[in-house]
Amino acid sequence: MPTMLSGMPLKLTVIGTGYLGATHAAAMAELGFEVLGLDIEPSKIEMLARGRVPMYEPGLEDLLARHVAGIDGSSGRLRFTTSWEEVAEFGDVHFVCVNTPQKHGEYACDMSFVDSAFSLLAPHLRRPALVVGKSTVPVGSAARLAERLRELAPAGADAELAWNPEFLREGFAVQDTLHPDRIVVGVTSERAESLLREVYSVPVAEGTPFVVTDFPTAELVKTAANAFLATKISFINAMAEVSEAAGGDVAKLAEAIGHDDRIGHKFLRAGIGFGGGCLPKDIRAFMARAGELGADQALTFLREVDSINMRRRTHMVEMAREAVGGSLLGRRIAVLGATFKPDSDDVRDSPALNVAGQIHLQGGQVTVYDPKGMENAKRVFPTLRYAATPLDAVRGADLVLHLTEWREFRELDTAALADVARHRRIIDGRNTLDPEVWRKAGWTYRAMGRPSA
Structure with a gap:
């Protein structure tokens, strides 16, 4: 049983039970802790209490059901509530896992959910506690929130703050939480560091690096990592543009x-x-935060990274228009994929769904198929058509677009699809299909940044 420095069992709470919070709560229970999850949405709490999750993430529902109290055969280490008083009384370490979306009409981060969580939790902290931020926030937020915590918590300075950024990949979130490639903690005391070493003792014992930093560095690690990955993706997409122009x-x-x-x-x-x-x-x-700090020139390259990324979607629409003779009006387009990546049902800012929507607005008759994202896609784009199978999506199509790299699409029966398509034309927007397999089945295969034959 994981213990506090005092020798008493260490109890954890997780505030916010969305994608990050639900995964973290279930994983902490798997590591042996008693965990209490909180959310302000009663319907979400009721679902989680039945061992169900409101999103698709491989392995998460099984992990949750293994520990939720009241489910036959579970460990009973995981419960859920809507009560801030119960959370404050129960927990020794409180993980804040609420969302930080982009502000409407701005680049800046919307901190309202994080600020609200701290304002609602702090007044109930009457004994020593460690509040741990996991949400992705602008650098400088932790110092401000630490001061807010001291002001509002009856425990005063005994209510400490730490920052512990998350590095979850959708589709691999359970693995990334139980066996992370690094653990980063921003702390201001030895006590906070010791408690977090206790929380993460299992992965640390397995060899996961435990990196101790100050608040600003811990906040910057997540945004710097994402900025680097985005830059690498946009770099190769820029090379695809050059390759097309040069015939490479x-x-x-x-x-x-x-x-x-x-x-x-x-x-x-x-x-x-x-x-x-x-x-x-x-x-x-x-970029927005760098501007506020007077360091905006350091990140001007990210504007081009963002621009290259958005340009790829428009380029796919242009390729589709060219493939069907110069106009999308009335053309039947099959779109394979709606989610932004495979092994997820997440369609937020999905390039696949964005392309489908653009083609629809230009008069194309778009039919979409996705293994897991159909219901979410229908809520975002209810005017598109949706098919129950890839075969149904392709039936009568003038063009097929492969836009999310699900394994299912790499294993499709290309000959069977060829039999039902009006024209055997496919554009691989993810460069993961085997060109020879498709061409042998009679398809005209194209991909971004590659020769047409």
Whole structure:
């Protein structure tokens, strides 16, 4: 049983039970802690209390059901509540995992959910406690929130703050929480560091690096990591533009430069770019915060990174228009993929759905299929058509677009699809399909940044 320095069992709470919070709560229970999760939405709490999750994440629902109290055979270490008083009384370490979206009409980060969580929790902290921020926030937020915590908490200075950024990849969140590639903690006391070493003792014992920093550095680690990944993706997409102009093959180019261990092969697949609820808004918030700090020139390159990324979506629409003879009006377009990445049902800022929507606005008759993201896609774009299978999506299509790299799409029966399509034309927007397999089945195959034959 994990213990506090006093020898008493250490109890954790998780505030905010969305994607990050639900995963963190279930993983902490898996590591042996008693955990109490809080959310202000009763419907979400009721669902989680039944061992169900409001999103698709491989392995998360099974992990949750293994520990939720009241479920047969569970450990009973995980409960949920809407009561701030109960959370404050229960927990020794409180993880704040609420959302930090992009402000409407601005690049800056919306801190209202984080600020609200601290304002609602702090007045109930009457004994020593460690509040740990995990949300992605602008640098400087932790220092401000630490002061806010001291002002509002009856425990005063005994209510400490630490910052512990998350590095979850959708589709791998359970693995990334239980076996992280690094743990970063921003702390101001030995006590805070010791408590977090206790929380993460299992992964640290497995060899996970434990990096101790100050508040600003801990806040910058997440945004810097996302800015680097976004830059690498946009770099290879810029090379795809040059490759198309020069008649080169960006896939071979990426393979060649990836053998340089200073560069590596990861995030070097050219395509329609990145999306989701993190990377785009995080790099924009990073630029906005740098401007507030007077360091805006340091991150001006991120504007071009963002521009290249958005340009890829428009380029895919242009390729589709060219493939069907110069006009999308009345053309039947099958779109394989709606989520921003595979192994997720997340369609936030999805390049695939954005392309589908643009084609629809230009008069194309778009039919979408996705293994997990259909319901979320329908809520965002209810005017698109949706098919129950890839075969149904492709039936009668003038053009097929492969826009999310689900494994299912790499294993499609290309001959069966060829039999039902009006025209055997496919554009691979993710560069993950095998061109020879499709061409042997009679398809005209094109991909971004690669020769047409």
